[in-house]
Amino acid sequence: MKKHLLRLPVQFILTCLGLFLFSGAGSLLMYDHELVIHIAKYLHTLELILKDLLDPGNILIRVEADGKDYPIFPMLLKLFGYSFLLLASAFLIAVVSAALLSYLSMLLPRRAHRFFLRILDLLDSLPDVLVVVILQLFIIWLFKKTGILFFDMYALGEERIYVLPIICLAVMPIAFLIKNFLFQLSEEGDKPYVEFSFSKGFSKAYTLWVHLFRNVWISFYYHMKPIFLLMLSNLLIIEILFNINGFMAAMLSVAVSEPSAFFIGMLMIYVPFFILFSLGQLFITKYTGIHEEVES
Structure with a gap:
């Protein structure tokens, strides 16, 4: 220590x-x-x-929304707060959703569980940009069918949008997260305390949630850095595709001009x-x- x-x-x-x-x-x-x-x-x-x-x-940094130069502080702090609010919200939604889906998939019959894994492999193979475009097209389709624009799809000027970018940012790594949870659950499932729990008469659902997930969360913490880096790179994709005047887009623009x-x-x-x-x-x-x- x-x-x-x-x-x-x-x-x-x-x-x-x-x-x-x-x-x-x-x-x-x-x-x-x-x-x-x-x-x-x-x-x-x-x-x-x-x-x-x-x-x-x-x-000075240049904000692409209006083409003007601003002092780095407080402008960079404002962009940082907005972008990492999107990131933190999406990360929380993605982790909670992945944990619940992983838990439910472990309770499925073996054939249904294998089918679920195939769907995960398919989703994991899709490019991140394609996932965002599909969601955008789905919102456009809903708008044409209902006449209601459920979420803003494009940021104009200094306008800030939240819901759809957060959803896209959460959906993009969710297959990776579920596979990570399932891998760790399968490793924990071979340990003696699981058999001991079953021998005590506890159900599979109880053993999974109370015993396995308690240890999985600790292991999951040690895999958070690559997940964070993955979502950080996805944040740049989201800011570009939604025309968001955010922190990562600002970093891209100053990478060479303002080291x-x-x-x-x-x-x-x-x-x-x-x-x-x-x-x-x-x-x-x-x-x-x-x-x-x-x-x-």
Whole structure:
């Protein structure tokens, strides 16, 4: 435990250093008849980033909605709050839905369970963009049939839309989440305490919900980072397809033009989630005795 606590600051500093070096990568490669690695320009860009960090109030970012430049603060904070409200809401809906569907699928007869797994494989093979387009077309079809536009489908200017982006963002990783839950449930199902529960006369439904899922949630926590990264990349797709003036779209636009803003934006993503995951890992290690490395 103490060794892990000492390793966290080193891990944090090295990751921040890596993000800093990555933020200037846009100036490292140049094309002039052939691809050239421009070390001098890259080092100059890193130097400019350090200077900008000393006075971040002078950093400007362009908002695509109106084409104007704004100071990075508070504009980036506003975009961050909106985008990560969408992300957090979708993540909660996706996890709860996946857990319930996984639980119900484990209660199905064997043939029905296999059919459910085939449907999951089919859904998991669909491109994320296709899933969003299908949902958009479904809303358009409903509008033509009923004359009612159930959800706003496109953000205009600084307008903010919530429901359909959250639904799409939650649906996109749900097959992956269900397969993750089912895999962990199958691993837990082979352990002796499950047979002991059945021998005590407890039903399959009770054993699944009370015993298996309690341990699965702990294992699931250690798989949250790849799921978070998956949904973070999906957030960019959602912002582009729904014309949302959001945080990820802003990061895409400043990646090359404003490396200082890009570095600050990456820190805004990394720092809070590093703290969250680290505290969660320390809590689980202390109160359950289970210790696994969660890479940043």
